[in-house]
Amino acid sequence: MKAALCKTLDGPEGVVVEDVADPVAGPGEAVVRVKAAALNFFDTLITRGKYQTRPDLPFSPSGEIAGVVESLGPGVTGIAAGTRVAAALGYGGAREKVVVPAASLIPIPAGVSDEVASAVSVTFGTAMHGLRDRGRLQPGETVAVLGASGGAGQAAVEIAKLMGARVIAAARGDKLDVCKAAGADETVDYDSADLKQALKDLTGGRGVDVVYDCVGGTYAEPAVRALAWEGRFLVVGFAAGDIPKLPLNLLMLKGADAIGVFWGEAVRRDPARHRVNMIDALDWIAAGKLAVRIHAALPLADIRDAIAILDRREAAGKVVLTL
Structure with a gap:
């Protein structure tokens, strides 16, 4: 079978497709048997040895897949060969066949394509774990999503709206239309607005209840400064590349919480909760309540190009490999 293998930690250039x-x-x-394998920003990091997970070389990128159960090992019950399934892997999905713990497989509802199903676990799973499990988001609260035009940010916008929140999406000006299409009530342009002041202005000076931060870097501190009393700052990722250092007195003065959202570890420690979140997300997609936006679907042979799209920050939605 064919597999994309990261053989050197040189980003896309270190990945080859071999038998x-x-x-x-x-x-x-x-x-x-994998039909689609989604890529995420962390694939640009893991292929350079800069992600918190550092698998031994060679390994396959892609942490989420959709496909068809081909065979079952001893002792597996409750699922049959031929069932369409999705799964979160951490890494290892960019290959024609993968071995997955049977308990981790989530059936794909009718009407949801393989490409869409493969692109749910990381972005929507993180959004649901972050906003529902960690952020305790309530109907009527205001959420600011930083990095709202990317796959993770768009998922957070959609989940927050489904949970009854008012959503302010922060992104660069040329991508604000993507945020609006995902359901954002208001937008903030990083390039033309002071983030703290813009969030304050859009909430009548009160501040936002929850910040969902996929970006880090220089945007984290002004977002914390824009929190309302007893607000929650969700640390989701560092797409900007820099891990910020926050003045802790800001949390004290606002009675606020800084909360880590480590979705991958949460899946490992509490797979039952992840399963509930994924079944809900796939059912919402099947019912037309959520929309997974696919930026590009490329064949496995083009994995270098696919990772490079994420590297250049060009993706407005998910990048998926088709097999």
Whole structure:
């Protein structure tokens, strides 16, 4: 079978497509024939050895897949060969077949395509874990999403709206239309506005209840300064590249919380909660309540180009590999 393999930590240039042996399911496992494998910004980091997960070389990028169960290992019950499924892997999805713990497989509802199903776990899973499980978002509260035009940000906008929040999306001016299309009530342009003042102005001086920060860097501190009393600052990612250092007195003065959102570890520690979130998300997509935006769908052979799209910050939505 074909597999994309990261052989050197040089980003896209270190990834090649080669033939490897077909996998065999062990006890409690299933072999899934992959139909689509989604990429995320962390694939630009993991292929450079700069992500918190550092697999041994060679490894396959892509942390989420959709496909069809091909075979089952000993002791697997509750799922049959031929079932369409999605799964979160962490990494290893960019190959024609993968071995997955059977308990991690989520059935794909009718009407949801493989490309869409493959692109749900990381972005919508993180948004639901962040806003629902960690941020305790309530109907009527205001959420500011930083990095709202990317796949993770768009998912947060949509989930927050479904949860009854008012959403302010922050992004660069040429991508604000993407945020509006995802359902944002208001937008802030990083390039032409002072972030803190803009968030204050849009909330009548009160501040925002929740900040969902996918970006980090220089935007984190002004966003914290724009929190309302007892606001929650959700630390989701660092797409800007720099990990900010926050003055802790700001949290004290606002009675605010800074909350880590480590979705991958949460999935490992509490797979049952992740399963509930994913079933809800896929059902909402099937019902037309959520829309997964696919920026590009490229064949496995073009994985270097696919990762490069994310590297150049060009993606307005998910980048998916098709197999």
